Amino acid sequence: MGRHIELLILILLLKSTKEQVLFDDLDDSQQTSKESAMHFIRNELQQIRQSVMKILLQKLEDIKDELNRKISTEIENVTKTIVENFTETLENKLTCFSHSTLISGFDCSDILKRCPNTKKKDGVYNISNGSNKIKAVYCDMTTDNGGWTVSSVQPQELRVDMERFNGEKAYAVYSTFSVGNEASKYILQVNEYVGTAGDSLSYSNNSKFSTPDQDNDAWSSGNCATRYRSAGWFSTCFLANPNGQYTDSEEIANLGYVSWYHWKNSWISLKLIQLMSRPRA
Known part of the structure; x- marks a missing residue:
């Protein structure tokens, strides 16, 4: 210009x-x-x-x-x-209405919060630890308002549901529950029980996780996992054996079966037992 x-x-x-x-x-x-x-x-x-x-x-x-x-x-x-x-x-909204295995969150409680339509839809979902590592876990989206993760290693509250072969049911809830890392041998921290099944898991508080090839229990005479062909948090040895052997009918006086001693103050084999966790409120 x-x-x-x-x-x-x-x-x-x-x-x-x-x-x-x-x-x-x-x-x-x-x-x-x-x-x-x-x-x-x-x-x-x-x-x-x-x-x-x-x-x-x-x-x-x-x-x-x-x-x-x-x-x-x-x-x-x-x-x-x-x-x-x-x-x-x-895309986020559509994901919440897609098949459950496509839905991801930090845990089952997080998934339920972000996608309310998953309520009462138990199944396998993806959880992420925040570093793009994803694993599939089973989520109970029904019991006690849902959001329970059947497997977790983070500080949570724990719920244990169990059933006898005659159809009778009971539960135990621990408001303090955590499992340590590999270096700690996955040590168990569990406290503050409420429920109808009796407190059988506190006996294993501060116990490390044992398997037949990893004896981390406090029993000086042997390996609880080997003796009872099981795996779990054993002291000397246990009062709760959720990973015990399964039988198709009720048996008594065999510690190797799935059992929860304080329910009936007896070693009754259980038809079903399920451990679930979610973040504390």
Whole structure:
């Protein structure tokens, strides 16, 4: 724009000089009348005016094109952001209504909170520890308002449900429950019992996890896991044996079966036992 203005000024100066020459010629030669000279000057000025207007209009067109380009780009960016946000929200909502194995969370309680439609839909879900490591766990989304994880190594509250072969049921809840890491031999911390089954698990509090090939119990005469063909948190050895051998009918006085001693103050083999955990409220 600056160069156009400079050109305009130069043209005006040239025209001004030309006009002065014309007047000088009129005085000297007296061949052209003042009216003719003025008419010629007006025509020249009109041409200059048209040239300037053309330059200005072209510049306005350039400005308009630039503004339109910037507006279009801004509209495109805003539209893209809106579409991306909407798509992400829609994907999250659709995920909550998809097959359960596609739904992920930090634990079963987190999944239930984010996707309320999973309530009363027990099954396998994905949980993540926050570092993109995902594992499948079974979630109980029905019992006691749901959100229970059947396997977990983080501080939780624990619920144990059990059933006899005659259909009788009982439960035990521990408001303090945690399992240590591998270095601690998965030591058990369990306290604050309430329920109808009796407190058989506190006997194993502060016990390490033992298996037939990993004797971590407190029994000096042998390996509880080997003797009872089981695995679990054994002291010397246990009052609760949720990982014991399964039998298809009720048996008594065999510690190797699935059992919970304090329910009937007896080693009755159980038809069902299930341990579930969720974050403390």
